[in-house]
Amino acid sequence: MRKVISFLLLAGFVFYFATLTGGLLIPDSSADRSSVGLDILSRSADETGSANAVTSVVVLYRGFDTLGEVTVLFLAALGISVFMKSTGEKRKKVLDQSFILKTGSRLLFPLMFLFGMYIIAHGHLSPGGGFPGGVIIATGFFVILLTSESVNFNKTLMSVLEGLAGLSFIGLGVVGLLGPGNSFLQNFLPLGTFNTVFSAGIIPLIYAVVGIKVGAELSSVVYAMKESK
Amino acid sequence: MNGVLSISTVLNFGSAGLIVLGLYIVFTQKNLIKMVIGIDIAETGVNVLLVSTGYIKGNTAPIFSKAGLQVSSMVDPVPQALVLTSIVIGFGVSALALAMIIKLYEKTGTLDTSKIRGLKW
Amino acid sequence: MLYLLAFLVVVMLIAGIAVIVVKDILSAVILTTVISLVVSVIFLFIASPDVAITEAAIGAALTTVVFVIAIKRTRSKETTDKE
Numbered sequence: 486m487r488k489v490i491s492f493l494l495l496a497g498f499v500f501y502f503a504t505l506t507g508g509l510l511i512p513d514s515s516a517d518r519s520s521v522g523l524d525i526l527s528r529s530a531d532e533t534g535s536a537n538a539v540t541s542v543v544v545l546y547r548g549f550d551t552l553g554e555v556t557v558l559f560l561a562a563l564g565i566s567v568f569m570k571s572t573g574e575k576r577k578k579v580l581d582q583s584f585i586l587k588t589g590s591r592l593l594f595p596l597m598f599l600f601g602m603y604i605i606a607h608g609h610l611s612p613g614g615g616f617p618g619g620v621i622i623a624t625g626f627f628v629i630l631l632t633s634e635s636v637n638f639n640k641t642l643m644s645v646l647e648g649l650a651g652l653s654f655i656g657l658g659v660v661g662l663l664g665p666g667n668s669f670l671q672n673f674l675p676l677g678t679f680n681t682v683f684s685a686g687i688i689p690l691i692y693a694v695v696g697i698k699v700g701a702e703l704s705s706v707v708y709a710m711k712e713s714k
Numbered sequence: 715m716n717g718v719l720s721i722s723t724v725l726n727f728g729s730a731g732l733i734v735l736g737l738y739i740v741f742t743q744k745n746l747i748k749m750v751i752g753i754d755i756a757e758t759g760v761n762v763l764l765v766s767t768g769y770i771k772g773n774t775a776p777i778f779s780k781a782g783l784q785v786s787s788m789v790d791p792v793p794q795a796l797v798l799t800s801i802v803i804g805f806g807v808s809a810l811a812l813a814m815i816i817k818l819y820e821k822t823g824t825l826d827t828s829k830i831r832g833l834k835w
Numbered sequence: 836m837l838y839l840l841a842f843l844v845v846v847m848l849i850a851g852i853a854v855i856v857v858k859d860i861l862s863a864v865i866l867t868t869v870i871s872l873v874v875s876v877i878f879l880f881i882a883s884p885d886v887a888i889t890e891a892a893i894g895a896a897l898t899t900v901v902f903v904i905a906i907k908r909t910r911s912k913e914t915t916d917k918e
Contacts, residue, residue, distance in 0.1 A: 491741035498734055522768065522790030529791075530778050538776035538788070539885040542795040554799045561806030568813040604888070611777070612884035616802050617892040624896050680778070699802075703897065706809055710816070710904045721837055725881070728844035732870070735851040747860050747905060751867050754898065755851060758874050761890070769881045777884075789882045797886050805893045805901075812905040819909040 534676035548670035597625030605696035615692040619699025650698035725766040732759025768793035
């Protein structure tokens with residue numbers, strides 16, 4: 486029975502995609518592109534001051550969606566820390582890592598942290614932004630966690646950072662709501678010179694907040710999964 | 715355009731292949747971690763499909779990095795923003811599923827779905 | 836570019852089939868990482884560098900980390916039981 490059901494479902498999917506294949510999905514000329522994308526592209530540089538149109542869509546035009554995304558990530562991290570409750574035991578002695586591995590990871594961590602910060606700060610100019618930057622910081626934290634015997638992981642500090650970051654995201658949105666624009670996440674700062682680091686109003690601020698939140702959250706997820714009993 | 719092979723055909727074929735492979739893994743494998751891998755692969759295929767809907771042949775990325783870039787020669791930014799959200803949420807889903815699997819393993823001592831009562835089908 | 840894209844798609848699908856074939860779960864996870872990296876290169880070629888950098892950071896690095904932790908924590912008890 487199980488095999489029959491799986492076979493039918495898979496055959497249905499194969500048939501469906503076979504009908505799609507053949508250039509139905511991708512417009513090959515600029516004539517039949519979506520009007521929403523074209524509209525956003527033509528006004529985003531003047532309205533938001535951000536050189537990267539994807540960033541302006543993520544942070545401003547669909548900013549409410551990003552708030553929901555951050556909330557979903559927070560709920561996932563909450564669920565993981567509920568499942569992986571730490572007993573507060575002394576962590577087991579790590580296998581003796583080689584000296585080169587230890588030193589290398591200690592040298593690598595500041596570089597990864599710096600690179601994550603760079604990705605976060607340049608989210609409105611180049612590809613990147615808060616989400617990949619935060620993930621890079623969390624990966625650097627994992628490198629340290631993997632090799633050194635004693636990690637002073639301050640769980641309270643991480644939760645405080647995460648909560649403050651989430652609060653300031655909503656706070657920035659509410660300031661926009663009270664300001665002259667009168668809508669949630671409306672830009673209230675001067676736009677500055679186009680294509681420089683200090684430009685694009687509140688976009689770098691929101692991405693910095695998102696980066697801190699994602700970095701703290703994913704670091705505690707990795708820590709909870711690795712160290713709990 | 716040379717013959718049947720175009721960029722859209724290749725991308726559709728690849729994403730459809732990934733989705734079908736992922737679903738096949740979820741349906742046929744008995745190991746719980748391998749089922750999560752299947753979900754991950756199917757999700758990657760969906761992301762490729764979504765991004766490829768916004769692609770226009772020969773156009774540049776939607777970034778005004780230098781002056782003189784025309785709006786009409788850029789790809790659609792909206793599907794890319796959607797997929798950005800989708801990737802992050804996909805990671806959250808996988809991590810939560812794996813945490814549940816670790817707890818289940820501590821309770822039952824096995825990862826085989828045919829040996830756990832209530833997970834058989 | 837068309838043939839490069841076709842080559843990448845073929846590599847991706849071969850890695851996907853290999854996930855089904857291999858018995859070891861750790862090899863399957865590494866093959867998933869290969870799929871993620873190849874998909875990230877495909878994203879770069881279809882003019883979406885934002886998605887490419889996110890896929891490389893999350894799909895290829897952090898997902899692998901979480902999977903490997905899960906495998907390590909579900910395998911240790913099994914091997915000590917058998918020995």
